[in-house]
Amino acid sequence: MSKILIIEDDLSIGEMMSIYLYEEGYQVMRAETGRQGEMLFRDFEPDVIVLDIMLPDVDGIQLCTDFRNSSTIPILMVSAKNEVSDRVKGLQTGADDYLCKPFSMRELSARIQALLRRSHAFPPPAQSTATTEQIVHLDLEKRCLFVHSKIIETTFSEFEIMKLFWQNQGRVYSREELLNRVRGFDSYVTERAIDVHIANLRKKIEADPKEPKYIKTVWGVGYKFLLT
Template sequence: MSSILIIEDDNSIGDMMSIYLMEDGYTVKRASDGQSGLRLFKEFEPDLIVLDIMLPDSDGMKLCADIRSLSSLPILMVSAKNDVSDRVKALLIGADDYLCKPFSMRELSARIQALLRRSQIVKAKSAPVTREAPPSIHVDTDKRCLYVNHTPVETTFSEFELIKLLWLHEGKVFSREELLNRIRGIDSFVTERAIDVHIANLRKKIEVDPKDPKYIKTVWGVGYKFVLAAE
């Protein structure tokens, strides 16, 4: 569950927020002044901060700006000040939301959930995209075996003949008719349509994504080719 830091000098409000949010399942830490709040922020590394504007030792607005310069975590400011100018200033210096006192605990919880949800979406979009490494493909013509990542992969007789031909002539484009002639007589039921079926089955066995093949490429209007170094 997410962790929340509350920086609030009013003990009754601070205790009420802490208890309510803990009951909601959050891990909660609380500070009653700006200095201890900044210390807890660095030690605790919360997922969200609830920050009061009026603090005994510092200006909540400045503290918000200081925290924002160090982190992009969501900041929800709370205050008895409900002037539009105060709300606008808080948002401009880096707050993500502003809640005027008095407020209900249900509304506080709902706003926190919304901010955390938005934060997770942003993190997901900014996270680096990891791609699965392409497999290593090898054809042992003597043993009549296809290896994917050094692991033998079972093939039919016709499938092996096709992958062997393509693998031995990397980059060469073969028409369906040429591939058909290669295995004609081995597979008495082979047709040009059967070639497509064999190719589809081979892709399932060697490609990371058979629908986006990197090794057995379709050359539209002609046939197929094999690219050993996946493009």
């Protein structure tokens, strides 16, 4: 049974989410403040966090950052703020998805299911084609990125970029080409966001992101991926 931590100060919305998800078969705990959420995060060990941005005691954005700095648990951010800039800020802070209020409970459940599917920690294949020198490995069937045989959490757009790189190693892709790859999944992405995705991927797979070994910048053109 997957465990869901809801951090929501609105009593009616929090109760509604808790009851619906409980009836869907999840184990649910709810916090009404950020501080309560931090304690439950440590003690409850959830599989997904549903986090409201507007909390009475702490900034939800900062709380998201704190969670992300210590864990790869999927975070679904919910908020009445529906401007594009708010959504982008939430995702760049470390949230894996963003849901604008008001929303249906069915959509909430579907978003959580998607996050659980993407974050499920599959073990590396027993008969992996990766050699001992191949530090980075992509399992396309299970949508998993491995570094040193450990699964690395990625957003949907980050995985799509890595998938394109993996299947076409050595080919140089412009920002526009990468943008076209992910635009169908993230309608708010821009060429600047591609640079952010690349920077985040480098942090996840490179020993030294400032001197990347795998994801290379081709100045004036774009990026390419090389295992050697």
